[in-house]
Amino acid sequence: xxxxxxxxxxxxxxxxxxxxxxxxxxxxxxxxxxxARYPERVVNVGIREQLMVGVAGGMALTGMRPIVHTxxxxxxxxxxxxxxxxLSHQDAGAVLVGVGSSYDYAAGGRTHMAxxxxxxxxxxxxxxxxxxxxxxxxxxxxxxxLEGDDRVYLRLSERGNAAARPVDDGLVTVRSGSAxxxxxxxxxxxxxxxxxxATDGLDVTVxxxxxxxxxxxxxxxxxxxxxxxxxxxxxxxxxxxxxAHEVATALADRRHRQRSLGVSRADEVRGxxxxxxxxxxxxxxxxxxxxxxxxxxxx
Numbered sequence: 001x002x003x004x005x006x007x008x009x010x011x012x013x014x015x016x017x018x019x020x021x022x023x024x025x026x027x028x029x030x031x032x033x034x035x036a037r038y039p040e041r042v043v044n045v046g047i048r049e050q051l052m053v054g055v056a057g058g059m060a061l062t063g064m065r066p067i068v069h070t071x072x073x074x075x076x077x078x079x080x081x082x083x084x085x086x087l088s089h090q091d092a093g094a095v096l097v098g099v100g101s102s103y104d105y106a107a108g109g110r111t112h113m114a115x116x117x118x119x120x121x122x123x124x125x126x127x128x129x130x131x132x133x134x135x136x137x138x139x140x141x142x143x144x145x146l147e148g149d150d151r152v153y154l155r156l157s158e159r160g161n162a163a164a165r166p167v168d169d170g171l172v173t174v175r176s177g178s179a180x181x182x183x184x185x186x187x188x189x190x191x192x193x194x195x196x197x198a199t200d201g202l203d204v205t206v207x208x209x210x211x212x213x214x215x216x217x218x219x220x221x222x223x224x225x226x227x228x229x230x231x232x233x234x235x236x237x238x239x240x241x242x243x244a245h246e247v248a249t250a251l252a253d254r255r256h257r258q259r260s261l262g263v264s265r266a267d268e269v270r271g272x273x274x275x276x277x278x279x280x281x282x283x284x285x286x287x288x289x290x291x292x293x294x295x296x297x298x299x
Contacts (some may be wrong), residue, residue: 126151130155195289261288
């Protein structure tokens with residue numbers, strides 16, 4: 001996904017004079033040639049993430065379309081005040097592109113982990129949040145985002161699904177269950193392949209989305225109505241329960257049950273380990289998702 005982002009951003013610099021790239025050392029080498037060609041539109045501020053967002057806000061207010069890129073904890077958490085003031089409060093648009101979300105870079109320790117990034121952005125109005133599950137989806141979502149002038153967070157992952165899926169706004173049905181038992185599983189971005197494997201043999205509908213904000217409330221309501229039972233399991237690659245309020249709002253007119261799977265809120269995993277180790281610890285590997293799905297739906 002990171003390579004798809006870089007190639008798409010470089011192509012956009014060539015074709016769209018509005019596009020700028022603002023970096024804080026991360027990926028600076030990948031934009032070195034572009035910076036030499038477009039020194040006024042490719043800016044590396046060094047390890048100054050607050051300044052990075054402030055510069056992007058100023059560019060946006062002059063009519064530019066800035067891409068702001070670094071590792072997720074340094075993109076969302078460290079400069080959150082600038083996201084709140086220099087972008088949201090000023091109603092300025094930018095495309096934030098983060099890598100290393102949740103614990104992709106687990107070997108770097110807690111400073112390089114950001115499982116709460118989407119939940120934190122959820123406190124600000126007007127943000128569009130994309131969580132692609134494949135490199136082709138990431139490229140498409142970036143191209144589409146650069147055409148607008150709104151605030152976008154494109155959350156890239158080191159791991160993804162085997163095949164790209166449609167990324168138009170809304171839930172896409174990947175596997176349909178019957179109405180005998182019913183239930184809906186919403187798989188977000190890179191969780192889809194694991195969800196499909198984990199729910200194999202369960203009579204549930206599996207839906208996919210690469211766009212979590214705005215959340216497709218109407219689409220979820222339709223899926224639940226077709227499934228015949230208002231049981232919803234959401235599997236997200238970030239903090240568990242991040243979209244629980246969206247499900248509750250979508251199904252406010254229905255009696256329903258919901259469960260959220262994601263990075264645990266209860267216990268912090270203090271060992272560095274690998275991303276796969278963290279998946280197992282949080283029940284986000286195939287076996288953990290399968291157990292949770294059986295416990296939830298087979299009651």
